[in-house]
Amino acid sequence: MTTEQVRYYGTGRRKTASARVWLMPGTGKIIINGRESLDYLRRLTLQRIVQQPLRLLGLEGQYDVMATVRGGGLSGQAGAVRLGIARALLQVNPEFRPILKQNGLLTRDAREKERKKYGRHGARRGFQYVKR
Numbered sequence: 796m797t798t799e800q801v802r803y804y805g806t807g808r809r810k811t812a813s814a815r816v817w818l819m820p821g822t823g824k825i826i827i828n829g830r831e832s833l834d835y836l837r838r839l840t841l842q843r844i845v846q847q848p849l850r851l852l853g854l855e856g857q858y859d860v861m862a863t864v865r866g867g868g869l870s871g872q873a874g875a876v877r878l879g880i881a882r883a884l885l886q887v888n889p890e891f892r893p894i895l896k897q898n899g900l901l902t903r904d905a906r907e908k909e910r911k912k913y914g915r916h917g918a919r920r921g922f923q924y925v926k927r
Contacts, residue, residue, distance in 0.1 A: 801819065803817065803886040805878070805882030807874070807903075808878065810906070812874070812875040814862050814878070816862045816880055818859070818880065818883040818886075819861070820857065820859070824859045828862070828864060841869055844873045844874065847900065848881040849884075851900070862879060864876060874904060878900070878901075
């Protein structure tokens with residue numbers, strides 16, 4: 796007889812990164828794309844971004860996080876995992892919502908790179924004006 800382990804799921808997105816996040820009761824390990832989070836993200840600031848929802852609720856050593864992230868760079872991926880963790884924590888306990896919302900962890904950061912337009916050098920940069 797197998798005992799099914801409880802798993803909570805959340806999806807997070809940031810810039811062009813998309814993360815699928817699973818929370819399981821455990822010891823506080825964070826694994827992103829099969830690697831330890833500090834090994835994967837390489838920067839302590841990005842590590843803190845990922846841990847922010849758990850630290851805010853005081854659940855740091857209580858849940859293991861397993862995430863798969865695709866697209867974007869490391870910063871966008873860290874933001875996507877953070878949103879995924881926050882959404883998964885809502886499944887754990889819906890009463891966490893006011894705390895997470897108050898700290899802006901349930902809002903998807905909608906800032907994207909603006910596309911380059913034709914007739915311009917970049918998204919907004921035009922050609923240099925020549926008077927003579």
